[in-house]
Amino acid sequence: DQQVKQNSPSLSVQEGRISILNCDYTNSMFDYFLWYKKYPAEGPTFLISISSIKDKNEDGRFTVFLNKSAKHLSLHIVPSQPGDSAVYFCAASPLNSGGSNYKLTFGKGTLLTVNP
Amino acid sequence: GAGVSQSPSNKVTEKGKDVELRCDPISGHTALYWYRQSLGQGLEFLIYFQGNSAPDKSGLPSDRFSAERTGGSVSTLTIQRTQQEDSAVYLCASSWTRRETQYFGPGTRLLVL
Numbered sequence: 119d120q121q122v123k124q125n126s127p128s129l130s131v132q133e134g135r136i137s138i139l140n141c142d143y144t145n146s147m148f149d150y151f152l153w154y155k156k157y158p159a160e161g162p163t164f165l166i167s168i169s170s171i172k173d174k175n176e177d178g179r180f181t182v183f184l185n186k187s188a189k190h191l192s193l194h195i196v197p198s199q200p201g202d203s204a205v206y207f208c209a210a211s212p213l214n215s216g217g218s219n220y221k222l223t224f225g226k227g228t229l230l231t232v233n234p
Numbered sequence: 235g236a237g238v239s240q241s242p243s244n245k246v247t248e249k250g251k252d253v254e255l256r257c258d259p260i261s262g263h264t265a266l267y268w269y270r271q272s273l274g275q276g277l278e279f280l281i282y283f284q285g286n287s288a289p290d291k292s293g294l295p296s297d298r299f300s301a302e303r304t305g306g307s308v309s310t311l312t313i314q315r316t317q318q319e320d321s322a323v324y325l326c327a328s329s330w331t332r333r334e335t336q337y338f339g340p341g342t343r344l345l346v347l
Contacts, residue, residue, distance in 0.1 A: 122276065124276075159340065160340050161238065161325055161338030161339050161341055162277070162325070162338045163338070164337070167335075207276060207277065209277075211333070220267070220282055220284075220329075220332040221279050221282070221290075221293075222269075222336065223276075224269075224276035224277040224278075225276050226274065226276045227276060
């Protein structure tokens with residue numbers, strides 16, 4: 119049973135346009151969400167995060183939006199660049215109760231290709 | 235500045251053999267994690283170490299899997315009597331403390347024939 123779902127295995131975008139990557143979750147105990155980027159043969163690299171007390175967090179070209187009622191978050195990249203081409207993983211961790219708030223549950227990833 | 239390193243980068247083994255995978259976390263990081271990524275899947279949590287506390291082994295898929303962390307630094311993940319379904323990329327991550335940003339190593343790609 120997948121608790122974090124990335125329903126689009128791939129996305130292709132033109133350079134300069136907006137990339138929107140989506141993520142849905144089912145576990146209402148999740149309260150902290152992260153996006154990681156992964157290039158081939160490298161480990162995932164932290165990109166941006168958001169706590170459930172916020173609905174938006176911005177860092178340069180990257181913005182993450184959280185809709186708690188819909189259990190949905192999205193990552194916006196504007197403008198998209200060819201160097202952004204990578205696999206993007208959505209991840210979530212639960213509330214502190216139970217002491218397991220370090221456990222990240224990952225989606226399967228979305229391969230973003232930004233075409234020049 | 236050294237990041238998380240893992241060795242070997244690739245490992246091919248025969249079914250039934252034991253393998254050891256090594257992780258060197260970032261210096262000073264007290265928390266260390268092991269994940270597994272099977273083909274077409276997301277990262278799956280395996281085990282978590284925090285300082286001298288007992289590790290959280292709840293993600294280990296079977297008793298053939300074990301891990302230790304010596305001196306609060308280097309960690310070794312051991313898979314005994316490997317099976318073909320153990321084939322995956324094994325990723326190690328570390329962080330300053332629990333719930334801080336996790337920094338990942340490049341992974342060990344394990345292939346069990």
